Every structure is written in C-alpha cells, then in structure tokens.
Amino acid sequence: MTNSIAEIEDADCLFVIGSNTTEAHPVLALRMKKAMRRGAKLIVADPRRTWLAQHADIHLQLKPGTDIPLVNAMAHVILDEGLQAQDYINNLTENYDAFAQAVAEWPPERAAEVCGVNADDIRDAARAYATTDRSGIYYTLGITEHVCGVDNVRTLSNLALATGHLGREAVGVNPLRGQNNVQGCNDMGNNPLYLPGYQLVGEDENRARFEQAWGTPLSAVPGLRLDQMMDRMHTGELRAFYVMGEDPLVSEPNLAHVEEGFEKVDFVVCQDIFLNETSRRYADVVLPATCFAEKDGTFTNSERRVQRVRKAVDAPGNARPDLEIIIEVAKRLGAEWAPAEPQVIWDEVADLMPKFYGIRYDRIEETGLQWPCPDRDHPGSKFLHEGAPIRGKGLFYGVDHVPPWEEPDEEYPFLLTTGRTLYHYNAATQTARSAGLVDKQGSNFIEIAPADARDLGVLDGAAVQVESRRGKVDALAVVTDRLSPGVMWMPMHFAAARANVLTGDGRDSEVGTPEYKVTAVRLATHGH
Amino acid sequence: MSHDKITFNLDGEALEVVAGTTLLDACRSKGAQVPTLCHEDRLEPFGGCRMCLVELDGAPRPVPACKTNVASGMVVRSGSDSLERVRGTIAEMFMAEHRPATGGRPNAMDKVAKRFNLGAPPIQFPERAQYHDRNRFIGFDTDACILCNRCVRYCDEVMQVTALEHSGQGPNAIVQPTDGLSFLDTSCELCGGCISSCPTGALYEKQSQGVEESSCDTTRTVCTFCGVGCVIDLNTKDGKVVKVTAEQGVGPNDGHLCTKGRFAWQFIHHDDRLSEPLVRGEDGELHAATWEEAYARVAEGLTKVKQEHGADSIGFLASSRCTNEDVYVLQKLARSVIGTNNVHSCAAT
Amino acid sequence: MDIQRLEGLRGCGGAGFPVHIKWQAVANEATPEGGKVIVCNADEGEPGTLKDGWLLNEQPRRVLLGMQRAAAMVGAVRAYVYLRPEYTEQLRFLQVAINDLIEDGFLSPGSGAMWNGAGFPGRSVQRPGHPLPPQEMPNIAPAAATGLPLRLDIVLGGGAYICGEETALLESMEGRRPQPRHKPPYPTQSGLWGLPTLMNNVETFWWAERILSGEIETPGSHRLYSLSGDVERPGVYEAPVGITARDLIDHFGGGVVNREQISCWIPGGAASGVLPASCLDTPLSPEGLKEVGTSLGTAGVVVYAKPTQPVEVAAEIMKFFADESCSQCTPCRLGNRAFSDWISGVHEWPEPEVTERWLEAMELGSICGLGFTAPLVVRQMQRWFSEAVV
Ligand code: SF4
C-alpha cells in the first residue's frame, strides 16, 4: 500500500476495484465504513454486489476481466473533461502521450458495452474520483489474478498519475495484501529475480554485497517463477521441490497439470503445521513446523509495517520453528550459520537492506515501523511518493484491453469467478478446524444469478456440479441477485471441492500470476 | 474541521481546548475522574447511562459530559458532592438489575461499586430470560446486561451490519440479536466486536467461558489471517491459548478484530497438528522419524538431485504466512547453499 | 409582525412554552436546502387527555389552517401531522380536510400522503432516511390560493407514549426507535432530518388559527379541558384558564357520578400528579396549580370518586411510566420501575434517604420530561397523602 491503513478513514473518495474488502480484509474495511459514515463517496467496481457495492454511491458491476476498458474509460472522461492534474503530469510523469492515446480509444460508451455497465456511471465515477481532493484507490486479487494483472495495475496507476492522486495522506494506490506476510515474503527476496530488499539478482554489485555477507558466490541466473517451476516439473527439468507452509496441490490452478508434474519429481520436502494434499501424496520428508503462536519473529503487513510476532505457547510434540529447521538443513548441507535466533537473523536482514536499516527489534517492541526506514532515528514512512513518485517521474503506460484467457462459449456458457469469504482463509486448513466457523459456512457453494437459475431450473440450495474444460467440482447453489446473469461465483476455500480443479492455464505474461478470476464453466444438476 | 481553540472554565480553572472536544475528553485531559459506562472511545457519544453527569452553569440540570461539546465560556464542575451522590445513585440503580456474568470477562461494575461504596441495592429486579444460542462463539449472559447499548452501537456504527438491537421498552427492554434470532441467523458476521465493547462481560467468548481473563497471561503478537496485520493478545492459561483479545488504540486495528482473528485460534492446539517428522518409507507410506533421520534424508535427497541435475533443478516455495526471518533464511538456503534463484512464493499480491 | 399577535398563547401539549417565541425562533432560522418543516403533534397519549382527538374529529380544517399559517409565517414548505395510530376516525376526517384544502388552494397538490413512524420494538439506531431524505422530495408546486408551496402529509405514530415527546417523535418519523434526543440542539434549530422544525400540539395550532383569523382577541385566556373519570358528563370543554376544578366538574361535567364524594383528582394529565379533594377550589391556571405543587399540563382533569384510593391512582400512573420509559437512560428506566414497585407494594419502601436520592437522580439525571417529571407524582403523594407512601 502506498498509504497507511489508519489514513483510510480520512479519505473523501474511495475507489474500490476488485476487492471484496469487507470479507477479505474485514478490519481494514472498518476504516472504509468509518469514512463512509463521515460522508466519503464510495465507488465500487466489482462483478458482484458485495456489501460495499450495496452501500456504494456508484456500483460499476462490470463483467469479470474487463477492468482495463473500465479504467481506461474513466481516464478518457478525465482527459476529455479536463479534470487531469496538468502540472503534476507535466512535471512529475513521463510517457503521457502513450497513455493519452490508449485511453482515447475508450470512450465510456465503448467501455460500457464491453464491461456491461452504464456509460454515465463511468462518467460519474471518473468525476468523483478526479475532483475529490482526498481520493484513494484500493484493489486486491480481483485486479491481479488475471492474464492482464500487471496491466490492470498499470491502468490504476495511470489514473492516479493523471489526477495527481498520489503521495498524500489517504491519497494513493493501495493493493491490499491477501496473506499475512505476502509483503514480507516479497521484501525478503523470495522471488526469482530479486535478492532481499528488491535488489535485482542480475546486477553484479547487488550480488557482490550478498556474496560478501554470506561468504559464498551467488548464481546470476534468474530463477524460475512458481508457474515456471510447475511447467519444468512436467518436462523433467525440475527434480526436487522444497515446499514451506503451502499446498500447491490445492492452491495452484489447473490441478491435473500440477499433479502430473509432481508425479515426475524425484524429491519433495514439505515443511508445515498440518499434513496437506501435497505432503500426504508426494512428500518424501515432512517436517513439522511451529505456528505463529509458537515462535518469535516479525511480519510485515500491507501498509509495510514490520511488527513483532511473539511466542505464547509451546509447539506440539517435536515440532520446531521454521527458522531452526532451515538452519539445520543448511548445516547438513555444509553451511555454518548464525544460531536460530530471530533477532540475529533480523539484524542480518536490516544490515543488508537499506530501506529496512532503521528497523530493529528494540524499536518495534510497542509499535511496528513502516519501511522505508533508512536509519535508526527515522520514524518510518506512513505513505509513499510524497512530493513526487519514488522513481523520480511517474511512468504512464498505454494499456489496451486483453481479453481473458478463456471466454464462455456454447459449450461452457458461464463465466466463473472465484474469491474469498469472510469465514475462511485460503485452503481453510486453519479455519476449517474452527467448528464455529464451519457452523456458519461449512461447504462449498456457487452463487448463481436468479435469471440463470431459472433458465437452468436450479433451485436455491440444490446440489450442482460445476464443470470446466479441466475438471468438475460439487457445490450447493445459492441463487442471489448479487450477480449479473452469465456470471457465477465460487469461494476458493473448500478442499473437498477445489475450485482450482476448474481453473485454467491463463497467467499474467509478466509475473505469472494465475488467472483465478475468469473460467468458462457449465452446470449440471445432481437430480433432485 | 476547525482547529480553533476555545476557552472554558473547568472546576475553577480556565482550560483551552480544540473546538469540538467533548466535556468528557476535556475532563480527562485534566485528570478529572468522571465515571462512564456507556461511553466507548471508538463509538459516537450516546449519553444513556448518565454516569458522566457534570454541572454546567445555566443548564437546568446536569449534562452528560460524554455527549456535550465544550462551548466557549462554559462554566463546568465535574465533581461536586451532589454530582457524586447522583452518580452513585444511578450506579445503585444499575445494581438493582445487574448480576455478574459467568463468562470470565472483566466487569466494569466492580470498579463502579467500589468507587461509590455500594452495598446491597434497595431493590432487586427479577432475572431476565436467558439467551440460548447455538452459535459457538458469542455468549450472552442477559442478567449482566446494563443496556448501555455499546454492543448495539458497535454493530451499527463500526461493523454497520445492525445484527444487534435494543428491543422493547421499560422493564421489558433488552439487548438481543435482531428479532431474538440466533447470532447465526442474523446479519451478524461473528466478529465479536460486541464482546470487546461490552463493559460488563455480559457478552463473552463462549470458547473460553468461565476462564477468568484476569488469570490469563497475555502475549502480544500479530494475527495471521490476512495482510492487515491486526495486533492481538494471545491469552494463555496452562500453556494453552484460551482466547484472543485486542487492545484499543493499538496497531492498525485499534482493538477491532474479525471473526477469524478473534475466534479461529483452535487450529493452534488441534489434534491434527504435526508433531513428529515423517519420512516416506519403502512401502510408500509416511512414517514417524527422528529429526536426525529426517534431516539426513533431506540433505541426502537435495544433494543427490543437485549432483545429478544441477542446482537449478531444485525449486523452493516460501510461505507468505511464515515470518520474515523464516522466509529470509529459506531464500538464503536456496541461493547460498543450493546455488539457485528458484525461489518464489504462492500469491504475488 | 403577525407572530406577535400570538403573545399570551402557551403550548397546549403539556410544557406550556410561549408559542410566539417558538414561531419566531423558527422564522429567524436561515432556510436550508431542504426547507423548514412544520410538525403537528397529534400523538395524544397523556392519560386523561382527549382534546386533540376531539378537535381532529370536530374541526380538522382549522387545525390544518393553523399549520398552513405557521408555514407561511416561518417559511416552511413541508408539514406533517404525526397522528396517534389509534385515531383511525380522525385520520379519515383529516384526509377529507386535506383534500378540501388542496382544492381550496391552501395546500400543494400531492399532499395527504401517509407513512408509518417507527415504534417499539425497533432498532435503536439505524441509517437515517425514512422514507425520503428531504433533498430527494420532488419539487413542491405552489398552492393555488396562497401562491406558497406547502406539502402536508400524515405520519402514523409508532404507538408509544414517548412518541409524543417532541424529539422522540422526530426519531420515530425518521424511522428509528423513538428515543428522545439530547437537547440542545432544539428542534427549532435542527429537527426533522436536521431541518429547522416548528412543532406544536393540535390544540395550539387550533388556537393560533383562531387568533390569527381575528376570531379571538385575548390569546391564552381559554383552554380546552378534557374532563374524565367519575363525572356525569365527561368530555372536552372550552373554559377560561383559572376556572376551578369544582366549577368545571359541576357546571360542565354535571357533577360527580352518583353524587359520590371525590377521593382525589388529577389537574393536567397523569404527569401532573394526584391532588386531594381539598384542592378542588384551586384555580386551574399555571400560577394557581404551582401553589399546590403542580402544573396545568395538558389540562386533562380526571376525577376519582370514593372509594378509589389515591395511592391506587398513583401506582397506576407509575406503572404506566415504568412501562412506557423508552429505556434509553437509566434513571427513567430503572427509577420509574422501582417506584412503581414500591408504590404498589410489590417491594417494600426503602429508607426515606434512599427514596429521596432516587427521586433526585431521576429529576437531575434523566434525558427527557418523562424521566424528570415522573418524580412529581411521588412527591405529590408525599405532600398530600404521606401516610400512603412511607
Ligand atoms: S450487552 Fe453489554 S454492551 Fe450491550 S447493552 Fe448490555 S451491558 Fe451494554
């Protein structure tokens, strides 16, 4: 996030796109609710009529996968009506022309047709966003989990740049992180291209710094992204896989493909707190780890705040902290590292990452600090891009519509999109073990628009089978006007009916994020 | 909002505050001990309990400090004998209907009773009907409820789902989930925020009913259910987590939590937790092993693949749920020990 | 100014606030975007009071004309009659009168719509906006004869005693639980939907119409007395302020039923407490009744013949208050409940020191008139019938 969570309540206009915030980030949504109660304008772009959409001033109920036309059209209106921040554009951005050209192609009427929304609503949304001083954009996986995920994000940053809505309190572009430490995981260099602290692995001086600190030469060859790893498992090029706290067999798209890959791998290590699909079926070794309540360390939240995690209870049986396990493995492989003390490790991290240099355990005992925090007196950064974009000039992109990888056709006439619900978390390994949550929401369901339900003869509560080109899963039908006809929605949490059996191979061409959000499906009833 | 300063007189002293400050906040800033029950800093002023009455010159009767904004030139007394008498009497009235709850949460009425030195109330009203509900998270001990409406207002103002209501009037007035339904059948999202705002402990966590909160140890840490990073306190007793609370004014969450953060902690002590290393045997099944065996097998497996196919034939998948320190050493393992940049995590957002 | 002609007239809903001051206050307010509002409080709920219902049956047109004049004088464009839901007959007469007034050009076309106010059990707080925030109301066409726009609608009350309290009434109209608001701000400044609101009782508008139309020269010289209880001819009577209860009962009410002896009586609705027969010669005027510890209230005189005991009457009143407390504030909710139990003998009276403190807490600590005037009933018992309330 470019802004802080607490700032949200001071926003006067919230543009929420591809985020069912009240369910995926309920506590952050409370700040939005507070802003709304204060009278802030709310614009929601979402294929579903979510809680926020219901309470929005403008709900743009777009077809899944049509975010670019929508946002381009908003930009079109802004330029057309002269609502842009010309000074900001002139002084602090570059590549404006490419952007202007691209959006010129998307008058609201054209976008309205593609997105299935009202052109005047697009106009109103654009005006509200552009003319309100404290306007912020908020998005989540509904934006990124598409073949054009990166482009989607670019159109949003275009919008912010064109209006100068960046670099102030409550004003910015805010991706809301799904898992608790996605931010930290990226910061720490769990990325094939970046060393910790977003330092490109291909650049000699970056590597040199780490080679010196770690005392070994490092490979300059960029690594494989997760999706590429899956593919290389297939081709036999990836022979061993070390999985920490994940269950790719549930979370990765096109499950059949993933399974075949795992069949071919020589050696799999899984390190987790529960046995899961992947470890049960493919692990050669399963290492019992500790959960957050049993270890010390830090997490970094969506607002870049590094916060302390503390041990409250002992781990069950012989389970050990991940840190210790990995250090022990390294030792068996011949590396002698510092002892498994979180604080010692963190100091190593902070010493190697200039933006984190000032963050030390003694400073975050009470309250976490937000990076960048370059020195030990730095108060941390509440919001980014103050005064000017960090890279000097904000870069506009000319972005055009990229249709989804798979679109509905005669055979698979419905568009399925997936998401999170309030009551579960990811593959529900933790939440499904809470009886109280299971009471509230216990099994897989699929939301269907009333008109579609009528055409298909499906009743509310009926058992149905959802089929894509790749597989089928069972679900109970929930007939609801939250959706437009032609679109269906299913949660991603239920292991027994994994939505990813259905999802396809569409991925963002640049970062490989799978397209979980658009799949063509058909429905079969189970009899009655 | 204007930041104009205004001056008024509190207990004989001139005091300068920012326009829009409530009398309660002004009193607190000066250290005046004004009792409150229905007031909650995260909620809009309500003014129902009448514990915070103060005397205001020119007003026909005392005014609630929580619900009155300071105006320029006001003359206010926060603690006369007659005020203390009235407040004490109102506290006594509460005692006529309040019965301590059994949920184990702290009870603000204890402090009130102490401050006003209350004995047995002069009248005791009959007990209320108990509320039985099949939800497993939120318990409600109706007899402890003092109708301060904090829970109702929390549900309305903060969550904005209006799943609780103050229903009925007079002696029949009660707080209840909408229409007296189960918490599971209303618009309730089971966030438990009502519990966090209830001063009497009438609302409590069912999963730890009866465990005295004051007897628990707390460890401050961070919730793992999404990227917001709510700061939570794990309440532990006898080495087990028994409930999760959050302190107001702390962290990005300011004391708020969602249903997962507050209630879904059972996985920590679940029987399914892995407690021994497992190694796949000749029979294709996983068998318990010692750490030494497991480590040896990992080292052997990785070394073999590396020798036969090169470092880049090994991939690492980091978890975005582990700590920074955990994932840092994982990529360090991949890069500096194995020698590959094949390290990634699941969700790129 | 015309408003000054009302000087002398006091509100007839119970509190007796000078009418011209209230009208002037609303006239002085700047007109906000949604316009100003007139509300006629026709939620007659005070036990022993019947005059508003009677007026709406007999002379609804004059009441409405009073509202119309008020609107013209303070600059309001919307008006509402908040009607006690039991008054179904009155509702029909009102509707006829409204249609007539549209036809005669005093009210804007479209007037006479109807919706329900909230009551108990209801949500304590809800998003406002029932049924239409004022901004969304269609433009109101001017009335033909006056040239002024005035849309007059009817709101059916929530059916609780507290709905008659002016701010609870506003809450009810806005669709929320009828719990009185904290004052200030007063409705004249921020009333319905936050708009400046002039609210008066049915009878007040009726008197205002008679004064402003020139029919009456001395405002406030008369009241409509509701006479009920053990009298031969109960009813609503127009009589001078200052008439004694004895005269009222004898001349208008035809005396006590069966010529029984009077045990006790109520001068101005239940909230004014119970008086002994010895006070029957007190003038029914604000000043006269002040002498004996009470007020003229709604001018609802209720007569109780022997053998009814005063304490039974008081107990009934306290039970009524306890039941009708909106339950928002503690002193009213629990204080009334305790006194109801004590006075009726369900619980034993505590030490006098306790009684005194509890009365004081109700008087000083309650939010609205229900809570802070209810102790008067107990205090009047202590004064006049001390043996019954030890
Ligand atoms: S349940 Fe608790 S918070 Fe709710 S009204 Fe009762 S005492 Fe207040």
Ligand code: FES
């Ligand atoms: S704290 Fe002010 S009235 Fe309750």
